[in-house]
Amino acid sequence: MKFNKTLDKIKTYEAGKPIELVVREFGIEPDQVVKLASNENPLGTSPKVAEAIRANADKAHLYPDDSMFELKASLSRRFGVPEESLIIGAGSDQILEFISRAKLNEESSVLMSRVTFAMYSIYALQQGARILRTEDYRHRPDEFIPMMQAHRPDVVFLCTPNNPTGDATSREDLFAIIEAADPETLVVVDGAYMEYAAAKDPAYRIDPAEILRYPNAVYLGTFSKAYGLGGMRVGYGIARPEIIQALMKLRPPFNITTLSLAAAIAANEDEAFVQKSLQIHRQELPRYEAYARERGFEYIESYTNFITWLFDEERNSSEIADALLRRGVIVRDLASYGMNALRITIGTPEQNDRLFSAMDEVLG
Ligand SMILES: *Cc1c(COP(=O)(O)O)cnc(C)c1O
Numbered sequence: 103m104k105f106n107k108t109l110d111k112i113k114t115y116e117a118g119k120p121i122e123l124v125v126r127e128f129g130i131e132p133d134q135v136v137k138l139a140s141n142e143n144p145l146g147t148s149p150k151v152a153e154a155i156r157a158n159a160d161k162a163h164l165y166p167d168d169s170m171f172e173l174k175a176s177l178s179r180r181f182g183v184p185e186e187s188l189i190i191g192a193g194s195d196q197i198l199e200f201i202s203r204a205k206l207n208e209e210s211s212v213l214m215s216r217v218t219f220a221m222y223s224i225y226a227l228q229q230g231a232r233i234l235r236t237e238d239y240r241h242r243p244d245e246f247i248p249m250m251q252a253h254r255p256d257v258v259f260l261c262t263p264n265n266p267t268g269d270a271t272s273r274e275d276l277f278a279i280i281e282a283a284d285p286e287t288l289v290v291v292d293g294a295y296m297e298y299a300a301a302k303d304p305a306y307r308i309d310p311a312e313i314l315r316y317p318n319a320v321y322l323g324t325f326s327k328a329y330g331l332g333g334m335r336v337g338y339g340i341a342r343p344e345i346i347q348a349l350m351k352l353r354p355p356f357n358i359t360t361l362s363l364a365a366a367i368a369a370n371e372d373e374a375f376v377q378k379s380l381q382i383h384r385q386e387l388p389r390y391e392a393y394a395r396e397r398g399f400e401y402i403e404s405y406t407n408f409i410t411w412l413f414d415e416e417r418n419s420s421e422i423a424d425a426l427l428r429r430g431v432i433v434r435d436l437a438s439y440g441m442n443a444l445r446i447t448i449g450t451p452e453q454n455d456r457l458f459s460a461m462d463e464v465l466g
Contacts, residue, residue, distance in 0.1 A: 108230045115220055119432050130430040136456045138447040139432040141265070141295075141408050143330035145382065145450065147365075148375035151331065154368035155361050166360040173363060176370045177338055181310045186343040189350060190366075192357050194294060194322040194337025199225050200349040201320065201339075205256045205288050206231040213246065213255040215239050217267055217439050219292065222259040231256070239264065241271040243278040250283055257288045262308065263295040263405040266436055266445045270299045270306040270405035280319055288345070289319040297328035299405035301380045306405055310340040317342050327407060328376050329369045334359075336366040383407055386448050393458055397465060408447045410436070419444050422464055429460040 118139035125132050138144075174185045191197035198221055206212065206229035214222050217239035226233055234253055236245040241260055250258060260279060263270040271279075276291070283289050291313055300307035313321040320341035325331035336358055339349060358366070369375075390409045394401045400412040413419055419442045423435035434445040446457065 108228055112224055112227045115224055116438060118434055119427070121432070124427060124430055124432060128428055128430065135430045135432065136449065136453045137432045138408075138449050138453065138457060139434045139445075140332065141327055141406070141447045142332045143328065143379055143407070144447070144453055145330065145375075145379050147330035148369055148372040150368045150372045150375070151365045154364040158361055158364040161360050164360055165356050166358065166363045168355055170358075170363060173336075173367050173370065176367055180370060181340065183311050183314060183340055184343075187314060187340050187346060189339045189341075189346050189353065190358060191337045191339065191353075192335045192362075193326060194292070194324040194339070195221055196335075196357060197320075197322055197337060197339040197349065198222065198290070198292075199228075200352040201257060201288065201290060202226055202229050202231070203352050204348050210256040211253055212257045212259065213249055213253065214259040215241055215261065215264060217264075217436075217441065218259065218261045219265050219294075220439075222261075222290075226257070239267050240269055241275060241279065243275050243282070246279045247282040250279075250287065254284050255287055257290060258283060259290050259292065261292040261294075262306070263299045265294065265406065266408075266410060266434065266439060268402050268404035268406045268408055268410045268445070272305050273308060274305075276308060280313075280316055283318060285318055287318060289316070290322060291319060292322045294322070294324045294327055295406040296323065297376060297380065298383065298407050301384065302405055313340060314342060317344070320345055325366050325369055328379055329366075330375070330379070331362075331365055331369055334362040334365045336362050382450070383448050386451060386454055389454055389458070390446065390448065393461070397461075408434075408445050410441075410443050410445050412441070412443045414442075417465075418442065422461075425464040426457075426460050429463065431457050431460045433457075 121135045124135045170190045174188045178185045202225035208230035210231040212226045212231050213234045216235045223233050280289050310321040313319045322339050324337040402410045420435050420437045436443040
């Protein structure tokens, strides 16, 4: 059967492997599997979120409040931005999709880093757009600005901190790139891991309100990472009302569920849970840096809740990922991104112990 030609160029997104797969394939008990592959919050979710979901358990038959009034009010307070500047998506992924559909067609081009979030190119290819990439995985103004001037891309994706590399773009570099964009170029600042970068170094902290200074930029945030709601699918976009109104035309009604909405409101109000998550992360990340040094391999300095370990020719990331999987530890192999590297979510102290002892066995 023939399908839309744009699909020919798309490689299906490869999600992190689920716990269920390891249970099925290797007969390991579910509570013995350590999943450090999808950058979920290892502490789980706030107890207040679980409470809110339980309190709404008998409302499954009701559509959610489609205006998402309470969630928008809560986000508006948190970021100091007007409610007309907010859009809610089923994950920030859905807002990426709205952006591509709003701006792109067969004549369009998009610009992004050589190694970055895979969904940018997938959504762009769905629209038939051409993908342009920089040489470096880092977001360097001396690469982005000349390419923006030469190609006038319709959308530029800036992922800071960047996934799957874990590095971040300084405020200075990020604003230099945004300011150089043509007024018709929509600049997307994807801050899925911004909470981690902001906690690490203020020079890398971007506030959504700052993005509102620009008529052609949009900030994306998510509840899936630091806020521990990966399974509930809630993200948000922040931009000038003109951009939000365009994206709203593409939003299906009731695009997040009644339970997701209740969960996101509770999560957004529980700052203490996020602070605790950040604190455990700050304490555990150095163990991954020390392990790499001890074993003689490189890593990318991380501004996120994961670390990217880089191997030389003597080691093969796919083989290591496979050997870890057999031991019940799921990590993300970056071979499909053209890197001999592993991306590992920083877990709880116990999960990290398990990862290190499995790595010891694998490396010998
Ligand atoms: C996780 C992630 C997202 C969005 O995740 P959702 O669960 O769809 O909100 C967006 N961008 C990057 C870079 C991510 O890593």
